[in-house]
Amino acid sequence: MNIAYYMPFKPLGHPNPSGDLVAGTELYNYLTKAGHNCQLASRLRCRWIYLRPFAFMRLLAEQKRVSQSLSTAPVDLWLSYHSYYKAPDLLGPYCAKKLGIPYVIFQGIYSTKRRRKLKTLPGFYLNRRTLSAADLIFTNKKRDHRNLLRLLPPDRVSYIAPGLHTRDFTFSNEARSRLRSQYELADKVVVMSAAMFRPGVKTDGLTTVIRSCAKLVKEGADIQLLIAGDGNSRAQLKKTGKQLLGKNITFLGKIPRNELYQYYSAADIFAFPGVEESLGMVYLEAQSCGLPVVAYEDWGGGEVIRNSETGLLSSVSEPDLFTQNLKHLVADQELRRALGSNAASHARTHHELDQNYDFLCKRLEDIRTR
Incomplete structure (x- = not known):
C-alpha cells in the first residue's frame, strides 16, 4: 500500500x-x-x-x-x-x-x-x-x-x-554483572524507576518512589534506587533523593532507549506509580526484561500489568499500598523471581x-x- x-x-x-x-x-x-x-x-x-x-x-x-x-x-x-x-x-x-x-x-x-x-x-x-x-x-x-x-x-x-520489540528488551546476565559491579550494588535489592524529569505527574511519581524507598530503608531494607531520566526537574529530584536516601539513590541520567535493557537487567524491581500515564511503555520494557512491576492500577499500569501475576498494583486512592507492595517484593526474593518470569512470558505472548x-x-x- x-x-x-x-x-x-x-x-x-x-x-x-x-x-x-x-x-x-x-x-x-x-x-x-x-x-x-x-x-x-x-x-x-x-x-x-x-x-x-x-x-x-x-x-x-x-x-x-x-x-x-x-x-x-x-x-x-x-x-x-x-x-x-x-x-x-x-x-x-x-x-x-x-x-x-x-x-x-x-x-x-x-x-x-x-x-x-x-x-x-x-x-x-x-x-x-x-x-x-x-x-x-x-x-x-x-x-x-x-x-x-x-x-x-x-x-x-x-x-x-x-x-514492543521484545528482542530489544531481554534480560542480560552480562549487563547485570557488569552494572552491579560498576555501581557497587553487591547484594542490595535494586529498585529501578524511569521517567522524564518533567514538572507535574512525572516528577510527582518519581518523588513517590523515592519516598517509598526511603521509608523501607528506615525500616532496615537494604535498597538501592536507580532512576533513569533527565529534564527540568533534575535539581528538585536530586535534592529530594539525597535528603531522603543519601547514598541509597543513584541518578543514571538520560539512558538511550536501546541501552535501557541493561539497566532493567541490573535491577530486581521496577516501580513507578504512573499517575495519568496513558500507557507507560516502561512497564512493558521492564516486564520484557523479567522485572516485576509496582504501579497504580488506575491508568496505564492496569492496561499492561497483571496484578499478582506480573506485578503488584494498587489504587491511587490508597497511596500507602504502593509502599506496601514495594515492601512485599523487596522482602520476598522468590516472589520477585516468580512474577518476573511471568512478566517476561506475558510480554512475549501478548505484547x-x-x-x-x-x-x-x-x-x-x-x-x-x-
Missing part, C-alpha cells in the same frame, strides 16, 4: 523524546519494513494549534500544499498517529476527503471531560470532528476503546494490544509488536479495498 503518514503531535525525528514519539516511530518503521510505502505527509505540529493564530494560517496553506502534492503521487489511504484535544489532527481529514481516500487514525482519544474547561473546549470539539471523520480508529488502550464507542459504531473502532501490528495491516488492507 501507498500510505500518507502523519504525526500531528510530534513529527518523526523530533528531538524531545516521549512515549508517543517512540510508538509513532515504531509504527512507521513496522509499516515500512512490511513493504508498504509510507510517505511523510507533513511535519506540521497541531499541538495547541487553536491557540496559535499564525500556526492556524500555516495549516490552511499546508492543507492546500499536501493535497496538491499527493494528487500527483497517489496514495491508497491516510494514516495519522494520535489525535486528541491538545493536538487534534486538522490536516488528515481535509486531505483524505480532498483525495477521496480512507482516513485512518492510530490512537485517537475521545475525552469528554475536556469540554469542561475553556482552554480545552475548542480542542475537544475540533478533535471530536476529526474522530467522527475517520473511517477507522485503532487504539491500544481499553479505556480509550470504551470512550470511542460512545462516539462511533463498533465497525469503525478497533483495539490492538500495545506492543509482541510485530504480532499485534500484523492485525493492523490486515485491517488497513480491508479498508483500502472497500
